[in-house]
Amino acid sequence: MTRPTLFVEIHILQSLPPSNVNRDDSGTPKQAVYGGARRARVSSQAWKRATRVEYAKQVPEADQATRTKRIAGLLAQRLALPAAEGGAGLETGQADRLAAALLEPLGIKKSAKKEDQSAYLLFFGKKQLDALIGLLKGRAGELAALPDDELKDEAKKLSVVQVLTTGHPAEVALFGRMVADLPTLNVDASVQVAHALSTHAVRTEFDYYTAVDDENTDDHGAGMIGTVEFNSSTLYRYAVLGVHQLRENLTDTDETRQAAVRFVEAFTRSMPTGHQNSFAHRTLPHLVLLTVRTDQPVNLVSAYEEPVTGITGLASESVVRLADELKAVGETWGNRPLRTLATYTAEGDKITEVFGSSMPFPALLDSVDTLVGQWLADGEIASADSAEAGDR
Incomplete structure (x- = not known):
């Protein structure tokens, strides 16, 4: 008998100013070629670490x-x-x-x-x-x-x-553990995190900087000269939480529900800290979209296989592209999410039609709490259409 599954997917569009949040061994911001164009990239490891740190802020030290x-x-x-x-x-x-x-x-x-x-x-x-x-x-x-x-x-x-x-602890239950020498200690992760990619092509730039020697009154030369590489980007971030695996790892249903909500909040609010003092790059997303599924996760990065080239900015077009992709996947493959929950600042009938009305982020977290709690109690979640019919 196949065990029931529940996937809560998090799709985030977030713009970063000039920054270098995740660099390679030469100091260059990490990149990847996708759709034939070079994109800004933040590794999944970097964002998982940032999420764990953010998650721990909500947990008593003894439980971390x-x-x-x-x-x-x-x-x-x-x-x-x-x-x-x-x-x-x-x-x-x-x-x-x-x-x-x-x-x-x-x-x-x-x-x-x-x-x-x-x-x-x-x-x-x-x-x-x-x-x-x-x-x-x-x-x-x-x-x-x-x-x-x-x-x-x-x-x-x-x-x-x-x-x-x-x-x-919830952090181990979420992110898993692999011990090669003693497989008995292995814990299957309930979370998968994709590498964040820019929705558009990027070009690395260089910040030439000098540092002044405050005690040098003999000449006007710099005490230090250097360069820092950076880029700016609108990123598509994606993670999926398998609530069924989280429950198996934690066993307690109340703890599972709380951990699911805390993970959504921690992933949304987290930010890698590379060069943060130089760039102060911490922002909040333009869009947080949750899709709830019981069949299989669907990463929607293909919305950006053709790079966005926005005329009046990249974020608004990126949001529209994501709405188009979610709708197309549902119509083409039949993989429609049971529910969508969204927090966004964009405008447009198409966006509201596909994502549903925007809700304040605290209300979105409350909805996650309710949906996950319902599935843990009943083993199922009604589709949005069924829920609306029941309301009527």
């Missing part, structure tokens, strides 16, 4: 996740805390030794360059570290005093792997 090579050090720090603060009150040496023994069943290899770090980044919840300490049941001092072989044997009896495969 972290991605690090320093899991052994973080666990040892907790073991060294007094019992009143949730630790085990161990001395530093004992804490380091016990942390290493607890993590050994995970098969996490140490870095060849730094002994106190693992060979790769591990994504986990801070509460999961607390759960590891809970496995000790007040025996931390006793275990830390055992000889090496006995300590390893005792550590193997503890459910260390089980702790890290359950009770995931």
